[in-house]
Amino acid sequence: MSGHGPAFSMTARKSGPLSGVAEVPGDKSISHRALILGALSIGKTSITGLLEGQDVLDTAKAMQAFGAEVTQHGPGDWSVHGVGVGGFSEPEQVIDCGNSGTGVRLIMGAMATTDITATFTGDASLNKRPMGRVTDPLALFGAQSHTRRGGRLPLTLIGAAQPVPVRYRVPMPSAQVKSAVLLAGLNAPGQTVVIEQEPTRDHTERMLRGFGAVITVEDTDEGRVITLNGQPELEGQNVAVPRDPSSAAFPVCAALMVQNSDILVPGVSQNPTRNGIFTTLQEMGADLVLENPREEGGEPVADLRVRFSPLRGIEVPPERAASMIDEYPVLAALAATAEGVTVMRGIKELRVKESDRIDAMARGLEACGVRISETEDSLTVHGMGSDGVPGGATVQTHLDHRIAMSFLCLGLVAQKPIKVDDAGPIATSFPSFETLMRDLGARITRDNS
Ligand SMILES: O=C(O)C1=C[C@@H](OP(=O)(O)O)[C@@H](O)[C@H](O)C1
Ligand SMILES: C=C(OP(=O)(O)O)C(=O)O
Known part of the structure; x- marks a missing residue:
């Protein structure tokens, strides 16, 4: 059977400082x-x-x-x-x-x-x-x-x-x-040519080259032009998978939200087509330091040292969207705890993910007492400060792992607990989320267990 088994709910409660080393899984x-x-x-x-x-x-x-x-x-x-x-x-x-x-x-x-x-x-x-x-x-x-x-x-x-x-x-x-x-x-x-107007994650191009394909990438006026020579003989390789920046974003954002937290998230990919979230967090005032930058398995990686930081809302540049597309849900949760307004534009693609993520975040944040506004391709969150989010809601996750994890992170600082109706889908991308977060000190529990 595929999928994540029967639905089960989880609850996150106001927690003390998060500390320790968070080894997130592979990308x-x-x-x-x-x-x-x-x-x-x-x-x-x-x-x-x-x-x-x-x-x-x-x-x-x-x-x-x-x-x-x-x-x-x-x-x-x-x-x-x-x-x-x-x-x-x-x-x-x-x-x-x-x-x-x-x-x-x-x-x-x-x-x-x-x-x-x-x-x-x-x-x-x-x-x-x-x-x-x-x-x-x-x-x-x-x-x-x-x-x-x-x-x-x-x-x-x-x-x-x-x-x-x-x-x-x-x-x-x-x-x-x-x-x-x-x-x-x-x-x-012959040659297959793919043109993309905005650069998106480039793992396929990098890995095809690594497996022996002839592939070129050119930045031109019409966009990135990727040319692949057909019918190559690909040869088996050794692949060392770096840790997933999209998973890292959850403990990172949780540590930024929970007062006095100080954590290390080692070996996280810093591929420039994936690291938009970390730039955004730094622009919001995060004490987030990229230590020991190095190359592992053909990808740039770094250790992330993260300490609690009072954050301010920002306008996220829309041209950064592709490099942090899966991180908007957790950013929206974090933005609820910042001072001021966070505006996220150019994110229409979020409407066709595991759920309509603009809608799922908007409804969940409203249920938690946060003021939001949305358009077809944007979400604006009115921050309530570090301990101003009321919480006290059950949020629907719509079979979406990132919605579940985002609200469990927000529950660590909300005044009243936040429950997610189905945490099962977390196992699709981050099966160790619950133990990893608990080991850092997060009060996250399965209900009725
Ligand atoms: O190519 C990939 O590995 C992915 C591409 C993105 O989807 P889109 O291509 O639909 O933007 C992203 O949201 C997804 O989590 C993983
Ligand atoms: C959008 C995602 O994954 P996929 O499109 O592979 O279901 C995600 O992991 O956030």
Whole structure:
């Protein structure tokens, strides 16, 4: 079974200072890609630090269904024996990607130019999310998709028997769409070109190069132009997955909110296409120091030293949105404890994540006594100061891990406890969240246990 099991609620209560070392798990984006590129390579890929969240486990299972041999050797320590570019076999079962947009969209790309058919589904959240953004460009390669649900899962994809290369301008800032097109381009002859107006996370480009593909990236007047030479022979690699900046954002923001906190979050990726949240926090006045910057597994990483800081609201520059897209929920929670107003614009993409995150944060913050306003592509939060948030609400998480974790962080400083109705989805990206936060001193508990 995929997914996160039965729903259970959790409650966060006003806590004393957070302290200690928070070792957050491996990066989710890189973990998915390590498994997929490993499966498309010849020979053995060894992965350390793989995120063992449900999203990534579902991708591992899918790679087995397409014919790769995927083995766990120990915690975070995995290997993949791949089948080579174009070597996927037709899966016997429906591919269930659970809660994961990244999983399903990248896997559809990876199979779209092979002469096989697969049917994809997911949980109630994933089955509501738009897939046309991926099946449209995949159709240009010659793949066909069938769905009765207006571009939603469940969906059957018939891979192109004779794929042609594609030149595609991605119409929204989306690393998933970009990556799906590049992965499809692997098994098309000639050059596939993807153009993105705004730079999004670049793990696919970096890792394709690392696995032996010829890929170039040029900054031009029309945007970033990425050119991939088709039908390379990819070779298995050793991948050391850095710690996930999107997961790190939760203990980091919690420490900034809870008075007298002082924590260290070691080895967190500082890839410039991912680190917008840390710049934003510093602009709000955070005592957040990047110590010991270094390179690990081809990614820049640093240790984050974070101390409680009185924060002020800011306008987050919209051009920074792609580099912190998954961090807006926790930023909105944090903004409720700042002095002054925080304005987040250019975030329309949040409406098509695991939940409509603008709506989920707006309703949850209102329930906690925080004044907000929203438009189709923005959210404004009126800060109430370090201990001014009333709390005392049950917040609906809508099968969205980041909504659940954001409100559990806010509950650590609210005047009255904050409960989230379903904390199950946290296991999709950050299975150790509860123990890690408790070890730092956070009063987070499962209800009725
Ligand atoms: O490529 C990826 O690994 C991801 C891309 C982003 O989605 P979009 O491409 O839909 O913006 C992000 O929200 C998601 O968590 C992971
Ligand atoms: C949006 C997210 O993931 P995905 O799109 O892979 O479901 C996320 O992890 O915040």
